[in-house]
Amino acid sequence: MITMAWSFVVTPNGAATDNPAPSGSTQVLSPRPSERLTSEEKREMLRQLYLARYFDVRLIKEKKKGRLTGTLYSSHNQEAIIVGSLFALEPTDWISPIHRDMPAFFMKDMRGGWDRPGRMSMSVEEVCCQVWGKVGSPGRARDNWSHIGSREKRIIHSTSMLAGTIPVAAGVVYADRLNGGNAVVLTYNGEGSTAQGIFHEAVNFAAVHKLPVITIIENNQWAYGTPTELEYSLPDFARRADGYGIPGLVADGQDVLDVYDKVMQAVEHARAGHGPSIVECKTFRAYGHGDHDDDRAAKYRPRDEVEEGRSRDPIAVAKRRLREQGVISAEEAEQFMAEGKGAGEAKDADFPPEVVAYLKRGVDYAIKSGLPPAEEGSMWVFREDHS
Amino acid sequence: MSVVAATAIKKNFLTALKEALIEEMERNPDMLCIGEDIGILGGAFGVTEGLQERFGTQRVIDAPISEAAIVGSAVGMSLNGKTVMVEMQFIDFISCGFDQIVNMLATYHYRTAGEVDMGVVIRGPAGGYGGGALYHSQMNEAWFAHSPGLKVVCPSTPSDAKGLMKTALRDRNPVLFYEVKQLYRDTTIAEVLPEGEHLVPFGQAAIRRAGEDVTLVTYGQNVYHCLKAADVLADQGVHAEVIDLRTLVPLDEATILESLAKTHRLVVVNEAPMTCGFAGEVVARISDRGFELLDAPPVRVTRKDTPVPWAKPLELHVLPSVEQIVAACHRVVRF
Numbered sequence: 001m002i003t004m005a006w007s008f009v010v011t012p013n014g015a016a017t018d019n020p021a022p023s024g025s026t027q028v029l030s031p032r033p034s035e036r037l038t039s040e041e042k043r044e045m046l047r048q049l050y051l052a053r054y055f056d057v058r059l060i061k062e063k064k065k066g067r068l069t070g071t072l073y074s075s076h077n078q079e080a081i082i083v084g085s086l087f088a089l090e091p092t093d094w095i096s097p098i099h100r101d102m103p104a105f106f107m108k109d110m111r112g113g114w115d116r117p118g119r120m121s122m123s124v125e126e127v128c129c130q131v132w133g134k135v136g137s138p139g140r141a142r143d144n145w146s147h148i149g150s151r152e153k154r155i156i157h158s159t160s161m162l163a164g165t166i167p168v169a170a171g172v173v174y175a176d177r178l179n180g181g182n183a184v185v186l187t188y189n190g191e192g193s194t195a196q197g198i199f200h201e202a203v204n205f206a207a208v209h210k211l212p213v214i215t216i217i218e219n220n221q222w223a224y225g226t227p228t229e230l231e232y233s234l235p236d237f238a239r240r241a242d243g244y245g246i247p248g249l250v251a252d253g254q255d256v257l258d259v260y261d262k263v264m265q266a267v268e269h270a271r272a273g274h275g276p277s278i279v280e281c282k283t284f285r286a287y288g289h290g291d292h293d294d295d296r297a298a299k300y301r302p303r304d305e306v307e308e309g310r311s312r313d314p315i316a317v318a319k320r321r322l323r324e325q326g327v328i329s330a331e332e333a334e335q336f337m338a339e340g341k342g343a344g345e346a347k348d349a350d351f352p353p354e355v356v357a358y359l360k361r362g363v364d365y366a367i368k369s370g371l372p373p374a375e376e377g378s379m380w381v382f383r384e385d386h387s
Numbered sequence: 388m389s390v391v392a393a394t395a396i397k398k399n400f401l402t403a404l405k406e407a408l409i410e411e412m413e414r415n416p417d418m419l420c421i422g423e424d425i426g427i428l429g430g431a432f433g434v435t436e437g438l439q440e441r442f443g444t445q446r447v448i449d450a451p452i453s454e455a456a457i458v459g460s461a462v463g464m465s466l467n468g469k470t471v472m473v474e475m476q477f478i479d480f481i482s483c484g485f486d487q488i489v490n491m492l493a494t495y496h497y498r499t500a501g502e503v504d505m506g507v508v509i510r511g512p513a514g515g516y517g518g519g520a521l522y523h524s525q526m527n528e529a530w531f532a533h534s535p536g537l538k539v540v541c542p543s544t545p546s547d548a549k550g551l552m553k554t555a556l557r558d559r560n561p562v563l564f565y566e567v568k569q570l571y572r573d574t575t576i577a578e579v580l581p582e583g584e585h586l587v588p589f590g591q592a593a594i595r596r597a598g599e600d601v602t603l604v605t606y607g608q609n610v611y612h613c614l615k616a617a618d619v620l621a622d623q624g625v626h627a628e629v630i631d632l633r634t635l636v637p638l639d640e641a642t643i644l645e646s647l648a649k650t651h652r653l654v655v656v657n658e659a660p661m662t663c664g665f666a667g668e669v670v671a672r673i674s675d676r677g678f679e680l681l682d683a684p685p686v687r688v689t690r691k692d693t694p695v696p697w698a699k700p701l702e703l704h705v706l707p708s709v710e711q712i713v714a715a716c717h718r719v720v721r722f
Contacts, residue, residue, distance in 0.1 A: 140500040151466060151503050159498075161490050167456045168491065171463020178419075178445060179468065198486070201453035205460060208451055380501040381535050383559050 033088075033264035034257045039327045041111070045083055045256050046318050046328070048110060050355045052079035052103040053315060053338055053346075058359050059131060060343035063291065067367065068132060070144055073099040076343075077254075077286035080314035081218050084251075084259025085186055085279075087111055088267045091120040094172055094185040096156035096165045099146040100218060100285075101188045102127070105155060106362075114358060120153050124362035134369035141372050142380075154183070162193035166202035170211050177211075184212040184270045186263070191280075192223025192231055194240070203276065207244040212270030214263065215278045218253065220285035221309065224293070225300050237280040246276050253283030254312040257321055284309025286342075313339040397577040400570045403545035404434050404510075406580070407552035408472060412442050415470055418556065421448040421457055422474030431476050432512055432571055454484030458509065462492050465505045470556060475511030478565060479525040492561045493536035504559035510552070512568035513541075514608050515658055515690075515706050519568075520697035526607070526659040526690075531563045532635050532668065538589060539635040541565040543610040545578050547633055550587030558589070567608040576611075590637035594646070598626035601716045602646040604669055605656040606632040609707060613656055616712035625720055635665055643669070644677045651682035652719040658706055661689040683722030686715045 034042075056076045062068040075082060082104050086095070089109070097104040108121035122138055129136035130148050139148040139157070149157025156165050156172065169185040176183045193199055194217060206213040217237050221228050234240060241248025247269060251262035259281055266277035286309075288297035298306075316339040322328045338350040348356045398406070412418050420438060422430070426449040429436030439447035450457045454475065461471040475481045481488070488509065495505050515524035531537045538560055542548040548566065555562040570576060595610060596617050603613040610631045617627040628646050632639065647653060653673060655666040666687040673685060691705040 138502070139498055142500055143498045147498060149499065151499075156463075156466070157495070157499055157503070159490055159494075161486055164459065164486060164491060167459025167487065168463040168466065170456070171460035171465070172467045173463075174460060175419075175464040175467035175469045198455050198459065201451075201456040202459060204451055205453060205456040209448075376500070380497050380499075382538075383496050383501065383504045 031265075032261055033268070034261050037260075041087075042257070042322055042325070042327045044111065045087060045260070046315070046322060047352060047355070048083045048087075048107060049079050049256060049315050049318055050336065050338060050351050051358065052082055052107065054351045054355045054359055055103045057338075057343045057346045058363060060291065062363065064343075070131070070133060071290040071292050073102065073145060073290050074285075074287045075100050075102060077310055077314065078218055078220060078283050079103070080256040080259050080318070081188075081216065081253050081281045081283060082107065084256040085188075085216055085263040087256075087260050088264040089184070089186065092154065092181065093183050093267075094154040094156060094169065094176075096158065096169045096185060096187040097146060098158050098162060098165075098188050098190070100190060100220070102131075102146055104188070105130075105146070105148065108153065108155060122148070122150060122153060122155065124358060125365040128362035128366035129369050132366040132369070133371070134366055135372040136366070136369045140376060142376075156185070156187075161198075163189055163196040163199040163202070166199060166213070166215060167205060170202055170206040170209070170213050173211050173213060174209060182271060184214060184267050186214050186216060188216050188218060190223060191217050191219040191221075191228065191237070192226065194237065195231055203244055203246075203278070206276040207246050210273065210275035213276040214266045214270060215276065216263065217278060217280040218283060219280055220253075220283045222285050222289070222297075222301065224289040225296070237278055241278040244276075246278065248278045249280070251279060251281045253281030254314050254317045255321065256314060256318050286310050310340075315339040395579050398545055398580050399572050399574065399577045400545045400548050400566070401432065401434055401572055403549040403580055404552055404566065405436070407549040407556070408435065408438060409441070411470075411553055411556040412438065412446070415556070417468060418470040418472065419446050419448065419464055420472045420474070421450050421461055421464075423450060423452055423457070423476045425449060425474050430474060432568060434566075434571075435474065454480055455487050458484040458487035458492060458507075461507045462487065462495065462505065465507050466495075466503060470506035471508070472556065473507060473509045475509060477519075477523050477525075478511040478513035478527065479522045481509070481511065481527065485530070488531065488537070488561075488563075489534040493531075493534045495536075496560070497536055505561045506556075506559050508552070508555045508562045508564055510555075510564035510566060512571070513565040514567045514569060515695045515702060516608065517569050518697065518699060518702065519695070521694045524695035524702075526565065526657065528563065528565055528635060529659055529663060529665050529668075532665055533663070536561065537636065538562045539565070540589065540633070541567075541607040541635065542587075542633060543567065543570070543607055543631050544576060546580050546585065547587055547593070549580055550585045551589070551633060554586050554589060557586075565607060569608055587633065589634045590639050592633055592639040592642040593631045594628060594642070595631050596627065596629040598628040599649055600626045601628070601652040601654060601720055602643065602650045603627050603629045603654050603656060603712065603716070604632065604643055605629070606635065607658070609656045609658055612707065612709050613712055615709045616716065619709065619713050620716055623717075625716060627716055638669070638672065640672055640676060643673060644680065647673065647677055647680040651680055652716075652722075653681065653685040654688060654712065654715045654719060655685065656688045656707055656712055658690050660692045661687055662692050664689050683719040686719055688712050688715045
């Protein structure tokens with residue numbers, strides 16, 4: 001099943017092909033927006049791939065050491081989707097990440113610097129506090145894992161009801177438009193959630209009102225324990241977009257530049273007032289649904305499928321493409337060999353030192369932080385001081 | 388005609404609601420309305436008639452038929468600073484938006500530790516006795532009273548409809564607002580609305596009739612059944628006090644307890660099914676807080692635990708009646 005999914009967008013050497021023009025009636029503004037990126041920006045993308053990967057690796061290591069409880073939902077092998085899509089945004093844009101996008105909560109608006117004052121993102125300290133269930137979490141540890149958000153930083157609060165934030169995202173940008181803004185919103189969804197009624201209802205609503213909602217489908221081939229052939233019967237979700245009269249694009253989810261190109265096309269389309277798009281990013285879930293599922297996933301997924309799905313590590317693909325474009329040297333491509341390594345094999349030396357230091361800051365902060373006081377459990381059911 | 392005479396016109400329930408919406412839309416430029424057929428058509432019952440002409444298509448939004456997308460988008464609009472009135476074409480259809488209400492809207496303030504508040508009022512026509520059958524007769528308020536974070540309102544008079552709606556639209560908590568559609572154009576309850584800024588606070592029940600022998604607690608359409616029962620009982624020498632809760636969440640326990648300190652007998656009436664219905668909640672709360680006041684076990688008069696059927700004899704068979712309320716009062720008085 002996975003071979004068929006890959007063949008549509010990817011050549012055997014792993015480079016993205018020219019996809020067919022997006023379906024829907026609207027002209028795409030720039031065929032390859034990534035050609036406008038500077039070499040420095042492309043190197044930054046690679047650095048951010050390491051950062052997203054290291055977040056995952058570090059949390060798994062922390063849990064193995066017994067310093068962390070709670071389920072981890074790995075984004076390993078899907079980092080190009082997070083980095084490439086966030087790179088297409090302006091600081092004032094909104095995002096709506098889910099459980100597989102945990103790094104997005106602190107990597108939003110990172111293009112202009114990781115510690116820039118006023119960055120429209122959570123800090124790595126806040127996100128680590130959330131992972132550890134500490135009071136310093138933006139949601140004061142009231143719900144777990146990715147169920148946080150920030151109105152101020154323009155991150156929509158996720159819940160367990162997948163695709164349920166798409167209508168919320170639509171409402172956010174509807175209001176933004178009335179407020180005179182020009183923000184777009186990226187909603188992240190697994191392919192599993194596309195079977196939900198609310199997916200259809202919300203995308204249809206956004207299409208009718210021409211709202212700048214970009215629905216990213218991270219098609220990682222597995223919805224918990226259910227393979228794609230039991231989830232949907234289309235080769236590409238781009239065709240589903242036809243049903244809403246909006247563009248549908250397919251990206252190689254392992255290639256950060258291809259993700260950036262497709263998401264940027266959708267962003268430009270939305271920013272110009274033409275409304276929503278669906279961007280399917282084809283990828284593969286490296287581990288179980290959550291780490292509680294790792295052992296069972298090793299049984300319900302054929303070994304050769306997992307090997308193939310993990311064979312195009314987004315860090316390796318990015319290095320190859322940047323090397324082809326002369327952005328990085330052969331020596332640089334040999335540095336920091338995190339690619340292809342699971343959390344058990346990857347060492348800190350496989351990552352740039354600034355990446356390790358950045359995460360260490362968050363982890364150390366979270367471990368030292370306190371738990372929320374018990375009485376907060378009954379607070380904030382209602383807002384009391386309404387006016 | 389003098390100005391005084393012009394303002395003294397009696398208005399029905401529906402007109403009162405419409406006045407509340409118009410006044411709040413005028414007062415608050417960040418208020419939006421969204422629902423099915425509320426703009427071009429003016430709503431299935433006409434509550435929003437003229438609103439789109441007056442405030443434009445951007446603020447009065449005709450949405451595709453999806454209660455879930457309507458509620459979800461209202462949540463997003465509120466997240467980005469708006470106050471949103473959501474119309475359910477019939478309150479029965481609210482189940483199609485249930486997840487967005489109980490998991491997204493109701494919990495937003497809680498799960499963000501107070502960062503985000505929700506200015507969303509979900510209102511719609513509710514209730515039976517009109518031959519609406521299974522899917523146009525429901526009172527499903529208990530679903531939402533059971534979901535922490537939602538306020539639940541059910542007015543019975545035009546002036547309460549207006550005053551409670553205006554309060555709801557200024558409350559930065561989500562509100563479920565049950566409108567008794569049988570009362571929308573009922574001329575017998577039309578009344579002159581209070582002048583000026585008319586706000587009815589949440590959590591304050593109204594005593595619709597004073598009495599010493601038994602306390603009838605109810606809301607919405609059943610207020611009128613209870614008042615009729617009180618007339619019948621008075622002829623039989625039993626004086627019932629009728630309390631109209633107006634809001635279920637928050638619940639005015641104090642007014643009920645004060646009444647029971649006088650009557651010592653409680654009958655609670657609602658037209659929703661009995662099991663886990665709001666009448667049961669009132670009885671439980673009073674048992675917790677005022678058991679020593681009671682001289683008789685409290686009694687519930689509710690719909691049978693059935694759907695609401697269509698044919699008239701069937702419908703009347705399952706919904707609470709004046710006769711049942713009278714009988715219940717005699718039962719607690721004679722205990």
